[in-house]
Amino acid sequence: MQHALVLLRRRLISSIPVLLIVVVGTFFLLEAAPGDAVDAYLAGIGGGDAAMVEQLRQSYGLDQSIWARLWTYLLSLLRLDLGWSVAFDRPILQLIGERLPNTLLLMGSATALSFSLGSLLGILAGARPGSFTDRALSIGSLALYAVPSFWLGLVLSVVFAVQLRWLPTSGIETIASGKAGLDRALDIARHLVLPVGALGFIYLALFIRTMRAGMAEVWRQDFALAARAKGLSRPRIVFRHVARNALLPLVTLLGLQSATMLGGSVVIESIFAIPGFGRLAQEAVAGRDAPLLMGIIVVSALLVIVVNLLVDIAYGLLDPRVGTSEQAA
Amino acid sequence: MIVSVQDLTVTYRGSPMPALSGITLDIAEGERLAIIGESGSGKSTFGLALAGLLPANTTMSGTVSRAGDRAPVGGRDIGMVFQDPGTSLNPVLTVGEQVAEVARRHLRLHWRDAYRRAADLLARVRLPDPEKALRAYPHQLSGGQRQRVAIAAAIAANPKLLIADEATSALDVLVQAEIAALLRELVEERGMTLLFITHDIALASTLADRIAVFRHGQLVDIGLAARVLGQPEPYTAELIGSHLDLQTPPLIDRPAA
Amino acid sequence: MSFFARLLHSPEGLVGLLLLLLLAAAALLAPVLFPTDPLSIVAAPLTAPFTNGSVPLGTDRLGRNVLAALVHGARASLLVGLAAAAVAILVGALVGTLAGFSGGFIDEALMRVVDAFQIVPGFLLALAFVSVIGASLPTVVLAIALGAWTGPARLARAEVLSLRERDFVAAARVIGMHPLEIALREVLPNALPPVLALTAVIAAGAVLTESALSFLGLGDPNIVTWGSMIAEGRNVLRTAPFLSLAPGLALVITVLGIYLFAEGLSDALARRRIRQ
Numbered sequence: 001m002q003h004a005l006v007l008l009r010r011r012l013i014s015s016i017p018v019l020l021i022v023v024v025g026t027f028f029l030l031e032a033a034p035g036d037a038v039d040a041y042l043a044g045i046g047g048g049d050a051a052m053v054e055q056l057r058q059s060y061g062l063d064q065s066i067w068a069r070l071w072t073y074l075l076s077l078l079r080l081d082l083g084w085s086v087a088f089d090r091p092i093l094q095l096i097g098e099r100l101p102n103t104l105l106l107m108g109s110a111t112a113l114s115f116s117l118g119s120l121l122g123i124l125a126g127a128r129p130g131s132f133t134d135r136a137l138s139i140g141s142l143a144l145y146a147v148p149s150f151w152l153g154l155v156l157s158v159v160f161a162v163q164l165r166w167l168p169t170s171g172i173e174t175i176a177s178g179k180a181g182l183d184r185a186l187d188i189a190r191h192l193v194l195p196v197g198a199l200g201f202i203y204l205a206l207f208i209r210t211m212r213a214g215m216a217e218v219w220r221q222d223f224a225l226a227a228r229a230k231g232l233s234r235p236r237i238v239f240r241h242v243a244r245n246a247l248l249p250l251v252t253l254l255g256l257q258s259a260t261m262l263g264g265s266v267v268i269e270s271i272f273a274i275p276g277f278g279r280l281a282q283e284a285v286a287g288r289d290a291p292l293l294m295g296i297i298v299v300s301a302l303l304v305i306v307v308n309l310l311v312d313i314a315y316g317l318l319d320p321r322v323g324t325s326e327q328a329a
Numbered sequence: 330m331i332v333s334v335q336d337l338t339v340t341y342r343g344s345p346m347p348a349l350s351g352i353t354l355d356i357a358e359g360e361r362l363a364i365i366g367e368s369g370s371g372k373s374t375f376g377l378a379l380a381g382l383l384p385a386n387t388t389m390s391g392t393v394s395r396a397g398d399r400a401p402v403g404g405r406d407i408g409m410v411f412q413d414p415g416t417s418l419n420p421v422l423t424v425g426e427q428v429a430e431v432a433r434r435h436l437r438l439h440w441r442d443a444y445r446r447a448a449d450l451l452a453r454v455r456l457p458d459p460e461k462a463l464r465a466y467p468h469q470l471s472g473g474q475r476q477r478v479a480i481a482a483a484i485a486a487n488p489k490l491l492i493a494d495e496a497t498s499a500l501d502v503l504v505q506a507e508i509a510a511l512l513r514e515l516v517e518e519r520g521m522t523l524l525f526i527t528h529d530i531a532l533a534s535t536l537a538d539r540i541a542v543f544r545h546g547q548l549v550d551i552g553l554a555a556r557v558l559g560q561p562e563p564y565t566a567e568l569i570g571s572h573l574d575l576q577t578p579p580l581i582d583r584p585a586a
Numbered sequence: 587m588s589f590f591a592r593l594l595h596s597p598e599g600l601v602g603l604l605l606l607l608l609l610a611a612a613a614l615l616a617p618v619l620f621p622t623d624p625l626s627i628v629a630a631p632l633t634a635p636f637t638n639g640s641v642p643l644g645t646d647r648l649g650r651n652v653l654a655a656l657v658h659g660a661r662a663s664l665l666v667g668l669a670a671a672a673v674a675i676l677v678g679a680l681v682g683t684l685a686g687f688s689g690g691f692i693d694e695a696l697m698r699v700v701d702a703f704q705i706v707p708g709f710l711l712a713l714a715f716v717s718v719i720g721a722s723l724p725t726v727v728l729a730i731a732l733g734a735w736t737g738p739a740r741l742a743r744a745e746v747l748s749l750r751e752r753d754f755v756a757a758a759r760v761i762g763m764h765p766l767e768i769a770l771r772e773v774l775p776n777a778l779p780p781v782l783a784l785t786a787v788i789a790a791g792a793v794l795t796e797s798a799l800s801f802l803g804l805g806d807p808n809i810v811t812w813g814s815m816i817a818e819g820r821n822v823l824r825t826a827p828f829l830s831l832a833p834g835l836a837l838v839i840t841v842l843g844i845y846l847f848a849e850g851l852s853d854a855l856a857r858r859r860i861r862q
Contacts, residue, residue, distance in 0.1 A: 017698050018702045019702075021698060021699055026714065029714060030718055032718050033717070033719075142842065142845055143842060145841075145845070146839075146841035146842040146845060147834075147837075148794050148798065148841075150798055151797075151830070151837065154816065154823065155834070158827050162823070259704070259707045259708070260709075262710070263709025263710055266709055267709075267798050267802065281713060285713055285717040296710070297711075297714065300707055300710055301705045301706050304707070
C-alpha cells in the first residue's frame with residue numbers, strides 16, 4: 001500500500017509536464033489545418049453569408065488569436081471543460097462521457113481475454129521449450145500477430161455474422177429492445193463477441209510470444225535448476241517457479257500496449273458500428289471537428305497514464321523486489 | 330557404499346570434448362568426499378550427473394548405481410546446494426515457502442506443518458529470527474544468510490546425500506568458514522554423506538575425509554585427504570604449489586633498491 | 587560460416603527473406619507486369635477470380651483488375667514500411683543521442699517530449715496528423731513515424747548512457763582507442779541486434795497502420811493500397827468476399843515476411859556473438 005501511494009504521488013507530479021506537452025502540441029498541430037470546424041459546418045449546410053460566418057466564429061471563439069485560444073483552452077481544461085463539439089452540437093465532455101464506457105468495456109474484455117488465454121497458452125508452450133507444442137504455438141502466434149485487426153474483424157464478421165448468423169453484425173446492443181438487467185448484459189455480450197475477438201486476438205498472439213520467451217529465459221536461471229534439484233512436482237516448478245517469474249514482463253507489456261489498443265479500437269469500432277470513444281475519433285476527423293479531436297487526444301493521454309499507473313501498482317504487488325529502492329531514495 | 334560410479338563419460342550436446350571421461354569411484358556412506366580441480370575439470374558436471382540434473386540431450390555412458398532399488402529423487406535422497414545464493418533462490422517467493430515446499434513434497438506434510446518444519450530448519454542453520462525469516466524474500470537477506478536458506482531447503486527432507494557445488498565460492502571469506510562449519514555440523518548430526526565440490530584446496534583439506542582430484546574430465550587421484558595432499562600426484566602438487574597465501578613469495582619482483 | 591550462410595541456415599530467416607524478395611519483386615516489377623493504371627477499369631465489374639484469363643483474380647465493383655491492384659499495392663506497403671522505419675529511426679537516434687550526451691535539463695526535457703509522444707496512441711496521432719495535413723504518401727509516412735520514433739530514441743539514449751559505464755569501453759580507452767573507434771567496433775555490434783529488431787517491428791507496424799488509415803479513407807487517394815482495396819471490397823462483402831480477403835492475405839504475408847526475416851537476422855547475429 002505504501003508503495004502504491006508513493007507511486008501515485010510521483011506519477012501525478014511527473015505526468016503534468018507531459019500532459020502539458022500533449023495539450024500544447026496537439027493544439028498547434030490541429031491549428032495547422034486549413035479551415036476550421038465552422039468551415040466544415042458551412043460546407044455541410046451549403047455555405048452562408050459573411051455576417052453569419054462571423055457570428056458563428058465569435059460564438060465558438062474561433063476569431064481570437066492562437067495564443068489567446070490556447071490560454072483559454074488550458075484554463076477551461078482546469079475546470080474540466082473540454083469545449084463544444086461543432087459536429088455533434090454538444091459539450092465534448094458529455095459526448096466523451098457517453099462513449100467512453102463502451103470502449104472501456106471493449107478494451108477491458110479484450111485485454112482480459114488476451115492476457116489470461118495468452119499467459120496460459122504461453123505457459124503451455126514454455127513448459128517444454130523446443131517441444132512440438134512450443135514450436136506450433138510459436139509459429140501460430142507469429143502468424144496471428146501479422147494479421148491486421150480490422151481485416152480480422154471483417155473476416156470474423158463475414159463468417160460468424162453473415163454466413164452463420166450466430167452473432168450480430170454491428171452495434172453494442174439491440175436497439176430499443178427494452179431489455180434490462182441480465183438480459184441486457186447478455187445482449188451486449190453477444191454484440192461484443194466479435195469486436196472483442198478481433199481486437200483481442202492480435203494481443204493474444206503477443207502475450208503468448210512474450211510468455212514463451214519469458215519462460216525460456218527463466219528456465220536458464222539457477223533457481224529453476226534448484227527447483228528441479230529439490231524434486232518438486234512438475235506443475236509446481238512450471239507454474240509456481242518459472243511462470244510466476246515470467247509473468248512480470250507480461251504485466252509490463254500490458255501497460256505498454258494500452259495505448260496501442262486504444263488506437264486499435266478506432267478501426268474495430270468503425271467496422272462493428274460500436275458507439276464508442278474510438279469511433280468518435282473517426283467521426284471527429286470526418287466532421288473536421290478540431291475541438292472534439294483535441295478533447296479525444298487529451299482524454300486518451302490521461303487514460304493511458306491511469307492505466308500505466310494501475311499496471312505499475314500491480315507490478316509492485318507481484319515483484320517483491322520493487323519498492324525497496326524507492327523507500328531508500 | 331551409497332553411490333558407485335563405473336566408467337562414467339558425459340558429453341554435452343554440441344561439445345566436441347567430453348566433460349567427464351571414464352570416471353570410476355565409490356562414495357561410502359557417511360563419508361565426506363571433496364572433489365577438487367580447476368575450472369573445466371568436470372567436477373560440477375559430476376555433481377549434476379549424480380543428481381540427475383544434466384540437460385536431456387546430454388550423452389552419458391557408464392553406470393551410476395546406488396544402494397536401494399528405486400531411482401533417487403532430488404530433495405528426498407539427494408540435496409543440492411549451488412554456488413550463487415543470489416540466483417539459486419526464487420526472487421518472488423518467500424524464503425519460508427522455498428524451504429517448506431521441499432518438506433511438503435517429500436514428507437507429505439500440510440503447509441502449516443511444512444512451515445513449522447521450515448522455521449525449525451531456519452533456526453538450525455542459525456538464521457536470526459527464524460519466524461520473521463519465513464516471510465522474508467531473498468533480496469532482503471545477505472549472501473551468507475541466503476546460502477543458509479539454500480542449505481535448509483536442501484536438507485529439509487532428510488536426504489542421505491548432500492552435494493555442495495562450490496557452495497562457499499561466492500561468499501566473503503569469513504562467511505565461507507561459517508558455512509563450511511555449518512555443513513560439517515549438519516552432516517555429522519544427521520549422518521549424511523557429503524560430496525563437496527570446490528577449487529579451494531585449503532577448504533577441502535579442512536572439511537574432507539577423502540579427496541578426489543579431477544583434471545580435464547578425468548580422475549587423477551583419489552584417497553584419504555592426508556595422503557592425497559601429503560604425498561601428492563604431480564598435478565595435485567602443482568595445484569597445491571599454486572595456492573597463494575601469506576607465506577607465498579611476491580609474484581612481482583621489487584625493483585632493485 | 588559467413589553471415590549470409592547463417593541467415594539462410596535458420597528456417598525463419600530463409601522463409602522471411604523469400605517472402606520479402608517476392609514482395610520487393612512485385613513492387614519493382616509492378617509497372618512492367620501491369621503497365622496500365624491499376625485504378626482504371628478494364629473489364630466487367632465483379633468478375634469472379636480464376637474465370638477470365640485477362641483478369642486472373644477477377645475485378646472489383648468498378649471493374650478494376652484485382653491482381654494488378656494487388657501487385658501495385660505492394661509498392662505502397664513496401665515504401666511506407668521502409669520509409670517510416672527509416673524516418674523513425676533517424677529522428678529517434680538523433681533525439682536519443684542528443685539527450686544521452688547532453689544530460690541534465692536538456693535530457694529531462696527531451697525525455698518528457700518522448701513520454702508525451704508515447705502516451706498518445708500512435709494511431710490517433712496519425713489520424714490527427716493526416717486529417718490536418720492532408721492524405722498523401724509522404725504525410726502518411728510522417729504520421730506513422732510520429733508515433734514510432736520514441737522506441738529508437740529510448741534505445742539510442744540507453745546506448746549512449748551505457749557508453750559511459752561499460753567496462754570494455756573503459757578498457758578500450760585505457761589502451762588508447764579513439765572514442766569513435768570504440769563506438770564503431772565495440773558498442774555498435776552490441777547495439778545492432780536490438781536496433782534491427784526494432785526496425786522490423788516499426789516497419790511491420792507501419793505497413794499495418796498505413797493499411798488501417800487507407801481502410802478508413804485517410805490514405806493517399808491517388809494510388810492503390812491494400813487497405814483501400816479492403817475498404818472497397820467491404821461494400822460487397824456478402825456477395826464477393828474475395829475482394830476483401832485477398833488484399834488482407836497480402837498484408838499478412840508481408841508482415842509475416844518482415845517478422846520472420848527479423849527473427850532469422852537476430853538469430854544469425856546472436857550465433858555470431860556466441861562464437862566470438
